[in-house]
Amino acid sequence: MASISMRSLVKTYGDFTVIPGLDLEIADHEFVVLVGPSGCGKSTLLRVLAGLERINGGDLYIGDDRVNDVPAARRDIAMVFQDYALYPHMTVRQNMAFALEMRGMDKAEIETRVKRAAGLLHIEDFLDRRPKALSGGQRQRVAMGRAIVRDPRVFLFDEPLSNLDAKLRAQVRAEIKALSQQLRTTMVFVTHDQVEAMTMADRIVIMKSGIIQQVGSPEDVYERPANLFVAGFIGSPAMNVLPVTVAGDRLVLSNARSVQIASLGSKRPAALIEGATVDLGIRPEHFEVAPDDPNAIAVTVDLVEPLGSDTLIHFKLAEINAIARVSPDLRPKPGDSLSLSPVPGKIHLFERETGEVIR
Amino acid sequence: MSDAAPSDRSLQILNTVLLVLAGCVVMVPTLWMVASSFKQSFEVTAYPPTIIFTPTLDNYVALSETTPFLHYAFNSMIVTMASTALGLILGAPAAFVASWTRITWPAIVTLVARMAPGTLFLLPWYVMFRQVDMIGSYWSLILTHAVITMPIVIWVLIPFFDNIPRSVYEAAQVDGCSPARVFWRIALPLVTAGLAVSAILAFVFSWNYFLFALVLSNSDTKTLIAASFNFIGEGSTNWGALMAAATLIALPPLILAVIVQRWLISGLTLGAVKG
Structure with missing residues (x-):
């Protein structure tokens, strides 16, 4: 568990600047949702946090560690991908155990953690199945299980609900919310769905063109939008x-x-x-x-x-x-x-x- | 009665005709070779060719009596398997890196090297290997054949690696894998079908490659394909024995070609992502 600090963070791709200089503080145990339209830089920001993209300026801290040059493998973060990104040649059990094996954890401890996480997500019956034998919702749970089992400092979610049907999305949304309250780990969740943002977040970060438009509680951004963009983005139908x-x-x-x-x-x-x-x-x-x-x-x-x-x-x-x-x-x-x-x-x-x- | 529309039916007929034509182009020389290997010497070159004949194993007997066929087969196997293994060891990581970084120019360079005529390399290689006293060694053949096998491995595997969702690699990185571990633990097990296909293709190309073995081998390390040249003399050629040798040489690649069909359908990445 750790806080996150982004200071004057810049991300460019060649001549194209995605994030022109962003400052954001995320407190320990906080559930922050990054929300904005497609191309606003929210997923890029998440990938920067994960260490999958290098930053071109500014500083990024996870806890007290400056992680600008720390590779993803050594950031002690877990990420749930939009397409789940399960390892297709491994069983659910192996998928969940993989990160722990990479850290050289004792086998008995791995088994205990996998079982505990599987119990938490109600996937005990699928542990010996491969991902292709699971439904979309089950794969989504396995992806979450793979993250939970590591007990990381930070959880990152990259639009993890976007591939689920409406009913399942509402169910998993509630489960993630409950899980966040249970695990008390810092979570950063990216979505373009303002309902997800409003229902799950402790704080919402609304982005446009790589620039933060407003940071605030769901009530704040709904009741007191900082500008027309936020006013139009939050609330359905729009203001x-x-x-x-x-x-x-x-x-x-x-x-x-x-x-x-x-x-x-x-x-x-x-x-x-x-x-x-x-x-x-x-x-x-x-x-x-x-x-x-x-x-x-x-x-x-x-x-x-x-x-x-x-x-x-x-x-x-x-x-x-x-x-x-x-x-x-x-x-x-x-x-x-x-x-x-x-x-x-x-x-x-x-x-x-x-x-x-x-x- | 077929339910197909008339245009569909004519397409099917055209398809069948083209397939039969392509089959003839490929199969007639092969069948000719096999049939000739079971003919008497005078029948092989008879004109008009004899279609009906009494099969004989004389050519195969002559082959085994006049040449150390098994020794040459052993040489071919050593050179082919080692150069295929070398091609896989060097080519698989290269293909992975080319796919990961999306930098394909080094792979194109290897392809250009593969496409250039072998004679281009032959003289420099001959000089180089002679200077280090390696002419006639297995290693000179293995290393030169790796130039044939490695580009095949690279170019077969790149699309297989490209097919793995990038998020799977990224998930492995987040899970604590270095790039080398991503390759070994995640990418490689997911391209086993590609590995099999590339290994078989590399094997076939190396097995059939004639030029380097002709120049860089000696009587101890000569491969089957180079040894078969012995049957072509200046005054006379033993066509029957040559056809028998060619038939035996063609067998391993043919068997492998049948096996490769089973591997081409790759469904291993199913379930990696949504769907």
């Missing part, structure tokens, strides 16, 4: 973003100034000057149906998506597509009129030019 103009204590749609969309109330940020145009973010779940509110926005329903637990209403606000998540009891039809208003205190304002949040 509605509308260009608005400040008019007194009101926010009116920039392209339809007669439509007041929200009120700033008494907590008006100092940076907001009269007549400024900013982006207003409202999450779909932060609209409420308010037929009696004189300030509510009257919208025409374009599309209704009943999800069972709730219903998504698609509509346009001055030609901009927007979505509201409402109670499943409400069953409007396309063409119906609906009065919606943002939940007070749940609106987000972003600078137009930079996309940074205005607080």
